[in-house]
Amino acid sequence: xxxxxxxxxxxxxxxxxxxxxxxxxxxxEWLFEAISETYLPLLSIIEGCASDGVQARITVGLTPPLCxxxxxxxxxxxYLRHVGRLVELCxxxxxxxxxxxxxxxxxxxxLQRFSAAREMFENRYRRNLINGYRALQDxxxxxxxxxxxxxxxxxxxxxxEARRAQIEVGRRNYxxxxxxxxxGIWLPECAYDVGIDELLRGAGLTFFITDAHAIMxxxxxxxxxxxxxxxxxxxxxxxxxDVETSEQVWSADxxxxxxxxxxxxxxxxxxxxxxxxxxxYLHGDGVRRNLGIKYYRVTGKVDLGLKQPxxxxxxxxxxxxxxxxxxxxxxxxxxxxxxxxxxxxxxxxPYDAELFGHWWFEGPQFMNYLFRKIHFDQDDIRLATPxxxxxxxxxxxxxxxxxxxxxxxxxxxxWINGENEWMYLHQHVAEDRMVELARAHxxxxxxxxxxxxxxxxxxxxxxxxxxxxxxTTATSxxxxxxxxxxxxxxxxxxxxxxxxxEIDEGWLAEVxxxxxxxxxxxxxxxx
Amino acid sequence: MFILRASSATLAAQPxxxxxxxxxxxxxxxxxxxxxxxxxxxxxxxxxxxxxIRALLQDPxxxxxxxxVRQESLNGLTHYFSTEEAERFRVTxxxxxxxxxxxxxxxxxxxxxxxxxxxPDREYEFxxxxxxxxxxxxxxxxxxxxxxxxxxxSPEPALEPEYKLSAxxxxxxxxxxGFSAVQALDITVSAxxxxxxxxxxxxxxxxxxxxxxxxxxxxxxxxxxxxxxxxNALPGWLRSELRRLLFGGDxxxxxxxxxxxxxxxxREALEDERELIGDRVHPLRVTxxxxxxxxxxxxxxxxxxxLPAFRRPPPVSGSGFMVRSSDFDFISAAIRRNF
Numbered sequence: 001x002x003x004x005x006x007x008x009x010x011x012x013x014x015x016x017x018x019x020x021x022x023x024x025x026x027x028x029e030w031l032f033e034a035i036s037e038t039y040l041p042l043l044s045i046i047e048g049c050a051s052d053g054v055q056a057r058i059t060v061g062l063t064p065p066l067c068x069x070x071x072x073x074x075x076x077x078x079y080l081r082h083v084g085r086l087v088e089l090c091x092x093x094x095x096x097x098x099x100x101x102x103x104x105x106x107x108x109x110x111l112q113r114f115s116a117a118r119e120m121f122e123n124r125y126r127r128n129l130i131n132g133y134r135a136l137q138d139x140x141x142x143x144x145x146x147x148x149x150x151x152x153x154x155x156x157x158x159x160x161e162a163r164r165a166q167i168e169v170g171r172r173n174y175x176x177x178x179x180x181x182x183x184g185i186w187l188p189e190c191a192y193d194v195g196i197d198e199l200l201r202g203a204g205l206t207f208f209i210t211d212a213h214a215i216m217x218x219x220x221x222x223x224x225x226x227x228x229x230x231x232x233x234x235x236x237x238x239x240x241x242d243v244e245t246s247e248q249v250w251s252a253d254x255x256x257x258x259x260x261x262x263x264x265x266x267x268x269x270x271x272x273x274x275x276x277x278x279x280x281y282l283h284g285d286g287v288r289r290n291l292g293i294k295y296y297r298v299t300g301k302v303d304l305g306l307k308q309p310x311x312x313x314x315x316x317x318x319x320x321x322x323x324x325x326x327x328x329x330x331x332x333x334x335x336x337x338x339x340x341x342x343x344x345x346x347x348x349x350p351y352d353a354e355l356f357g358h359w360w361f362e363g364p365q366f367m368n369y370l371f372r373k374i375h376f377d378q379d380d381i382r383l384a385t386p387x388x389x390x391x392x393x394x395x396x397x398x399x400x401x402x403x404x405x406x407x408x409x410x411x412x413x414x415w416i417n418g419e420n421e422w423m424y425l426h427q428h429v430a431e432d433r434m435v436e437l438a439r440a441h442x443x444x445x446x447x448x449x450x451x452x453x454x455x456x457x458x459x460x461x462x463x464x465x466x467x468x469x470x471x472t473t474a475t476s477x478x479x480x481x482x483x484x485x486x487x488x489x490x491x492x493x494x495x496x497x498x499x500x501x502e503i504d505e506g507w508l509a510e511v512x513x514x515x516x517x518x519x520x521x522x523x524x525x526x527x
Numbered sequence: 528m529f530i531l532r533a534s535s536a537t538l539a540a541q542p543x544x545x546x547x548x549x550x551x552x553x554x555x556x557x558x559x560x561x562x563x564x565x566x567x568x569x570x571x572x573x574x575x576x577x578x579x580i581r582a583l584l585q586d587p588x589x590x591x592x593x594x595x596v597r598q599e600s601l602n603g604l605t606h607y608f609s610t611e612e613a614e615r616f617r618v619t620x621x622x623x624x625x626x627x628x629x630x631x632x633x634x635x636x637x638x639x640x641x642x643x644x645x646x647p648d649r650e651y652e653f654x655x656x657x658x659x660x661x662x663x664x665x666x667x668x669x670x671x672x673x674x675x676x677x678x679x680x681s682p683e684p685a686l687e688p689e690y691k692l693s694a695x696x697x698x699x700x701x702x703x704x705g706f707s708a709v710q711a712l713d714i715t716v717s718a719x720x721x722x723x724x725x726x727x728x729x730x731x732x733x734x735x736x737x738x739x740x741x742x743x744x745x746x747x748x749x750x751x752x753x754x755x756x757x758x759n760a761l762p763g764w765l766r767s768e769l770r771r772l773l774f775g776g777d778x779x780x781x782x783x784x785x786x787x788x789x790x791x792x793x794r795e796a797l798e799d800e801r802e803l804i805g806d807r808v809h810p811l812r813v814t815x816x817x818x819x820x821x822x823x824x825x826x827x828x829x830x831x832x833x834l835p836a837f838r839r840p841p842p843v844s845g846s847g848f849m850v851r852s853s854d855f856d857f858i859s860a861a862i863r864r865n866f
Binding site: 155156158193194212213216217218219220221222223224225226227242243244336337340341397399402403404409410411412413416417421424425426428429432478481482483484485486488489490492 | 565566567568569570571572575577579581582583584585586587591593595640671674675676677678679680681683684685686687689690691692697699700701703704705706787
């Protein structure tokens with residue numbers, strides 16, 4: 001008898017990175033790697049389950065910036081070039097490793113994978129992976145949810161108009177790509193502040209995802225803990241993340257990805273290979289970097305130099321056994337929770353999609369095994385989406401959930417601290433000014449309309465929560481600062497041009513050709 | 528969210544060939560001295576010449592405020608007062624606790640930013656005004672309102688009978704959801720990768736808490752219900768919150784709530800530990816919030832900020848789960864840092 005429901009939610013997001021002004025650009029690779037290692041494999045796995053009659057009913061969040069990049073012809077072409085070069089390198093690798101059977105098997109695996117990726121991308125999905133995801137949703141197999149227009153951190157926007165615009169532009173962009181209105185939304189970083197649910201309802205959304213303590217610390221006490229949604233004052237359902245299932249996958253100590261047989265991320269051909277041999281596949285600057293071709297396994301807590309060769313079949317075996325382990329735990333968890341909570345629990349397991357395949361190479365295969373085992377090997381738990389739950393249980397407790405996010409420490413600190421607080425004056429003034437512009441020009445046309453729309457784009461791009469996040473975690477800090485300043489600068493210039501009624505068309509056209517996100521945008525969303 | 532790579536990766540150092548290009552560490556703030564173009568982005572204004580005050584929540588105990596008031600706006604005072612009187616006004620930041628009516632005034636400059644220590648589950652707003660000995664306070668700018676989250680469990684069960692829980696039942700639900708009170712004490716403090724924080728370090732920190740707080744925490748972490756006596760000895764705001772739980776519900780619920788405040792209490796306890804702040808190799812970093820956030824502190828070198836992990840309580844063992852307490856925030860921070 002069914003004991004519980006499992007909602008796997010894969011949140012796929014990348015910031016909008018597109019640099020036509022350079023023939024190639026390092027940060028565009030984030031997209032190409034995610035396509036090869038995560039988005040394509042996930043698609044094939046879900047399609048494979050569907051054609052085998054296996055239920056793979058999960059929720060996939062595709063954020064608007066990611067959708068815009070997947071649909072962008074320039075980036076599509078650059079991806080094909082990128083993966084074409086990898087195929088060429090893999091062909092050389094197969095030859096180079098021909099006297100080392102273990103490495104050779106792995107090299108052939110990469111050749112097969114990248115060749116298949118190129119072929120599927122070009123022919124099966126006609127260069128736009130959204131086609132694949134949309135088809136799965138249209139067939140009722142998965143649910144796709146939206147997010148903020150540029151994944152902006154809503155609680156740190158002090159103008160309601162700015163928050164509303166992030167949601168509305170996101171909603172419209174979803175409709176453009178998926179041919180219908182979204183029912184659910186992944187709030188960027190699961191960041192909730194009191195009042196945001198009103199805006200979601202205004203956009204016709206019926207549910208969103210929060211972190212566990214949003215409900216656990218909400219008022220009044222939640223009858224079913226984090227295992228049932230609550231209805232917020234605006235009438236929108238909030239589903240809380242189950243921390244335990246997150247830990248099983250994410251944890252450094254005990255999570256699956258750290259298993260000794262899985263692929264080691266930090267031994268890459270780009271670093272290990274002979275410099276002259278790999279140089280044509282590095283960037284123009286010639287600096288060694290990850291290429292995505294890796295021959296070693298985690299092995300254990302050993303130095304990088306002592307890592308042992310990767311054995312694909314061992315890794316697959318582990319993925320299968322971990323899937324079984326995960327499923328067994330969910331069965332036990334569901335049975336226990338049902339007795340405590342008096343209703344079938346909904347275990348919500350959201351993950352960054354890029355965890356599966358990119359960081360954890362075998363992640364998509366783990367998912368594949370998991371879907372199949374859940375389908376064939378037991379009856380206790382069933383894969384379901386938030387929409388499914390609300391259809392089965394339309395009556396739920398009302399609660400005012402707590403302000404929160406899924407960032408470190410559970411609130412907003414990652415996005416507002418000593419390293420990045422300087423950004424907010426600029427962002428808030430730009431938000432105020434955008435509202436002012438939208439109200440001052442209710443029926444713009446021609447050049448003025450173009451300028452107003454571009455100003456909206458620049459503001460949205462500046463609002464990406466990614467920049468503040470990157471600055472805090474000290475990864476590509478220079479790039480994040482550059483992006484934020486570029487967009488604030490462009491917005492400020494557009495604001496001055498519009499208010500002074502003197503628009504430099506040449507400059508505007510140049511900016512329009514670079515920051516191309518949201519061709520459908522309507523600046524009046526800021527009114 | 529995505530997984531990032533450093534733009535100039537220097538992982539897994541390999542022996543260099545003569546011709547190989549090495550990544551140069553780029554200092555974002557220092558100008559390039561060898562003619563290399565470092566793209567720091569297009570220029571943004573130093574100031575917008577507007578009057579503005581905004582408040583941003585950081586967590587249940589901290590709000591960040593920034594403001595700018597133009598000299599022209601202050602000059603408007605001369606319309607109402609003589610020049611001498613106008614000169615005696617000082618720019619003032621006012622904190623307003625909306626529901627309780629509490630207020631505080633701080634003399635400040637025309638432009639500034641401040642990390643304000645506040646209490647959970649309250650609504651705050653801020654003003655910039657001017658104050659003089661003769662005429663008192665006059666408001667000029669008002670900020671947005673900020674509601675601080677509760678930071679712990681609610682003392683109120685649902686009113687509807689189908690959702691109402693007794694306190695022991697709620698404690699069960701809390702534990703089943705992975706918010707076990709007893710384990711919260713165990714794993715709240717965590718170390719950065721490569722460090723060796725352990726139980727000893729945790730107790731070093733705990734001894735720095737004020738006595739009444741430590742006693743209450745000791746009782747709570749042993750799974751004992753809090754007594755009225757223990758609660759009454761606690762600091763003001765904490766006492767009133769826990770009294771509500773104690774009398775409205777169950778003493779064990781009060782214990783659970785206290786435990787969930789623990790991370791914040793530890794951070795506050797360490798606020799005075801200048802030697803801990805200054806000791807960059809100390810294995811125990813509870814959180815450096817006060818290092819980079821508090822207005823009064825010593826500033827950390829730019830770019831050195833590392834966000835430590837915050838662990839969650841694992842579910843109760845013995846329920847058949849095979850999960851152990853683990854550091855998932857750490858791994859995601861490590862992923863983002865290292866890619």
